[in-house]
Amino acid sequence: MEVDRADGRNPNQLRPLACSCSILHRAHGSASWSQGDTKVLAAVYGPKAGTKKNENPEKASIEVIWKPRTGQIGKPEKEYEIILKRTLQSICILTINPNTTTSFIIQVVHDDGALLPCAINAACAALVDAGIPMKHLAVAICCCSAESGYCILDPTKLEEQKMKAFAYLVFPNSILSVLPEGSSLVQGEPMEHGIITSVTHGAMSVDDYFHCLERGRAASAKLSDFLRRSLQSKLPGDLSKAG
Amino acid sequence: MGLPNASEDLSSEMEVDAFRRLFPLRYFERHLAESIRPDARSLSRARNTTISMGAVASADGSALAKIGSTTMLAAIKMEVMTPSLESPDEGCVSIDFHMPPICSPLVRPGRPAEAAPVVAKQLSDTISSSGMINLKELSLVGGKAAWMVYLDIYCLDADGALFDAALLSAVAAFSNLQIPTVSLDDGKIVMLPEEQKEENSEKEPVNKEKRKLTLGGIPFSLTCILHKNYILADPTSEEESIMETLVTVVLDSSNQLVSLYKPGGAVLAYTSAVQDCIALTRQRVKELHQILEEAISGMEID
Numbered sequence: 246m247e248v249d250r251a252d253g254r255n256p257n258q259l260r261p262l263a264c265s266c267s268i269l270h271r272a273h274g275s276a277s278w279s280q281g282d283t284k285v286l287a288a289v290y291g292p293k294a295g296t297k298k299n300e301n302p303e304k305a306s307i308e309v310i311w312k313p314r315t316g317q318i319g320k321p322e323k324e325y326e327i328i329l330k331r332t333l334q335s336i337c338i339l340t341i342n343p344n345t346t347t348s349f350i351i352q353v354v355h356d357d358g359a360l361l362p363c364a365i366n367a368a369c370a371a372l373v374d375a376g377i378p379m380k381h382l383a384v385a386i387c388c389c390s391a392e393s394g395y396c397i398l399d400p401t402k403l404e405e406q407k408m409k410a411f412a413y414l415v416f417p418n419s420i421l422s423v424l425p426e427g428s429s430l431v432q433g434e435p436m437e438h439g440i441i442t443s444v445t446h447g448a449m450s451v452d453d454y455f456h457c458l459e460r461g462r463a464a465s466a467k468l469s470d471f472l473r474r475s476l477q478s479k480l481p482g483d484l485s486k487a488g
Numbered sequence: 489m490g491l492p493n494a495s496e497d498l499s500s501e502m503e504v505d506a507f508r509r510l511f512p513l514r515y516f517e518r519h520l521a522e523s524i525r526p527d528a529r530s531l532s533r534a535r536n537t538t539i540s541m542g543a544v545a546s547a548d549g550s551a552l553a554k555i556g557s558t559t560m561l562a563a564i565k566m567e568v569m570t571p572s573l574e575s576p577d578e579g580c581v582s583i584d585f586h587m588p589p590i591c592s593p594l595v596r597p598g599r600p601a602e603a604a605p606v607v608a609k610q611l612s613d614t615i616s617s618s619g620m621i622n623l624k625e626l627s628l629v630g631g632k633a634a635w636m637v638y639l640d641i642y643c644l645d646a647d648g649a650l651f652d653a654a655l656l657s658a659v660a661a662f663s664n665l666q667i668p669t670v671s672l673d674d675g676k677i678v679m680l681p682e683e684q685k686e687e688n689s690e691k692e693p694v695n696k697e698k699r700k701l702t703l704g705g706i707p708f709s710l711t712c713i714l715h716k717n718y719i720l721a722d723p724t725s726e727e728e729s730i731m732e733t734l735v736t737v738v739l740d741s742s743n744q745l746v747s748l749y750k751p752g753g754a755v756l757a758y759t760s761a762v763q764d765c766i767a768l769t770r771q772r773v774k775e776l777h778q779i780l781e782e783a784i785s786g787m788e789i790d
Contacts, residue, residue, distance in 0.1 A: 320606075449745055453745075
């Protein structure tokens with residue numbers, strides 16, 4: 246089923262990706278990630294001593310500050326902060342530096358659809374730039390589902406508003422393994438098929454959601470490759486600036 | 489991490505309550521190995537749920553929902569307002585979720601709880617995504633007057649599964665809603681109090697026939713915890729604080745997926761886990777639908 250997208254892409258095509266690291270000099274790690282016109286800047290400071298009041302002192306804690314492009318901070322920003330915090334808590338190894346706080350500051354430069362996935366990708370690139378230990382990276386993608394059941398990836402803001410439903414999905418980075426068996430299978434599926442985070446908006450049928458998951462997984466493999474290539478081009482001496 | 493030998497040595501002498509506080513994860517895992525939870529529920533069973541309608545007499549619609557100990561009070565007030573220029577024949581729904589200090593020892597006055605704006609945003613997204621409320625029904629005079637619905641949900645006792653209880657109380661309050669009668673008085677909309685209906689024949693109510701909202705697909709939800717290979721339905725706050733990976737699935741009565749919300753968490757959700765959560769939610773939707781129907785018919789008999 247052919248679908249006409251305003252910018253001429255086919256349903257599985259992502260917008261042009263660009264990632265640059267170490268753009269801020271005071272931050273321990275920083276990255277800017279753009280998907281088409283959506284651009285997000287992420288900065289990482291940490292680990293700093295001490296945790297906030299209700300946090301567990303036996304683990305490192307993570308604090309996220311989300312700054313929108315214009316306007317005051319309201320409920321949508323607080324929700325993004327919590328989602329980002331829980332996603333990053335699941336990928337960072339929290340037991341290495343207990344009783345410390347790592348701060349993430351996300352600044353939205355331009356919002357043209359798929360804002361949360363862009364921010365998650367930027368935060369991961371900033372984490373690598375800061376040299377903070379992680380289990381694996383996270384790649385985020387936005388999938389939309391239209392009335393007739395077909396699924397498109399990486400929508401622009403206009404497409405997001407027109408579609409029946411969309412889902413922000415975050416998967417772990419695909420593993421490049423030296424051993425011939427490749428990645429280990431968990432419950433019959435490779436590790437990178439597990440969902441770290443899923444936030445949906447709009448009603449869709451259960452089958453449409455699983456369809457979006459498949460498309461999302463395929464796209465996350467492409468995103469993982471892009472991330473690996475852009476991060477590998479950095480010099481090894483610049484890798485750790487934290488602490 | 490931790491002292492595995494210490495727990496083995498002490499466990500034979502320690503009291504159950506002390507073990508529960510000192511080694512909470514081990515305590516729960518011992519129960520999970522026997523497919524049961526400390527409150528004697530099976531892994532897929534939700535807690536007892538009750539709804540009572542009309543809990544707040546001065547509100548236009550209200551409901552009190554309890555899932556186990558988690559208690560939510562929802563109340564709706566309606567006000568006439570001028571609709572915006574972009575949508576002149578649509579009303580507006582504003583949802584606010586409050587967690588006052590009475591609900592939990594972790595919430596202090598002056599410092600809003602972390603969970604409150606997240607649940608509020610999730611609720612307004614879910615209610616608008618599910619299409620339960622048709623905003624065009626809230627219009628009174630096209631372009632000039634429309635209803636503004638203020639839905640306030642107060643958490644009275646936070647014991648896990650806050651979103652589930654809040655959504656249930658919101659849905660019950662909308663089912664209980666009686667739109668107040670209004671009449672046109674010199675070009676202004678005036679609220680008519682109930683007693684004046686027989687006497688004033690010159691003040692004809694504008695919306696005499698339309699007193700209840702028609703609700704579209706009603707959303708119901710279930711929150712599950714993923715821990716290793718186990719899926720626990722309807723967690724208490726103790727379970728939520730120990731095993732942190734939550735998945736909330738919202739389905740409506742026609743089994744459309746309104747929302748699948750998994751905000752991070754150490755455990756990755758594979759396709760089989762997602763399918764199991766959706767199957768558990770389907771069962772729960774049937775139970776909740778029945779409980780809601782009984783509460784509504786109980787109200788109508790009175």
